[in-house]
Amino acid sequence: xxxxxxxYILDGGALYAVERDGALVGLILLFxxxxxxxxxxLAPHAQRAGIGKACLHFVQQELPGGFWLTVAEANAGAIxxxxxxxxxxxxxDYRDAYDRFDLRYYWSP
Numbered sequence: 001x002x003x004x005x006x007x008y009i010l011d012g013g014a015l016y017a018v019e020r021d022g023a024l025v026g027l028i029l030l031f032x033x034x035x036x037x038x039x040x041x042l043a044p045h046a047q048r049a050g051i052g053k054a055c056l057h058f059v060q061q062e063l064p065g066g067f068w069l070t071v072a073e074a075n076a077g078a079i080x081x082x083x084x085x086x087x088x089x090x091x092x093d094y095r096d097a098y099d100r101f102d103l104r105y106y107w108s109p
Contacts, residue, residue, distance in 0.1 A: 005029075013038060014062075018055055020046060028055055030062055037069040047077075056085050066108035073101040 005027075009015055012033055018026035025046035029039035037059050042052055059067060071078045073092065083089070087105040095102050 008038070016058070018042065018046075018051065020049075020051060025051065026055070028059065030059065030067075032063065035063055035065065035067045037063070037067050040069070052081055053085065060107065060109075064109060066106065068104060068106045070102040070104050072098075073103055079103065 005015060008029055012031055014030045014032065016028040016030075017024055018028060026042035027039060028037070028041075030036070031038055040052070040055055040059070042055070068090070069082070069087070070093075071082065073079075082105050087107045089103060090106050091104045093102055093104065094100075
């Protein structure tokens with residue numbers, strides 16, 4: 001995992017740690033050049049505590065012109081979260097590498 005995250009950084013990604021009470025509870029990975037929120041991960045015990053909303057607000061500050069993301073179609077909780085926080089569904093695409101459908105969402109100010 002460390003090698004994979006390092007490669008994201010070498011590819012131009014900005015990686016942010018999400019902490020709560022001094023403990024690591026998640027991560028955010030942004031690609032400013034392509035305006036992509038590549039990863040927003042929170043540990044299960046950190047979900048539904050307002051941390052995700054704070055992370056999304058952080059992303060909006062970092063990419064104030066708007067951004068896009070993809071989410072696995074099977075990830076109903078993430079889809080509800082993004083839709084409840086103002087992201088708009090744009091497309092459904094099949095990803096061969098993962099043998100699944102992903103949904104593409106956009107946020108614009």
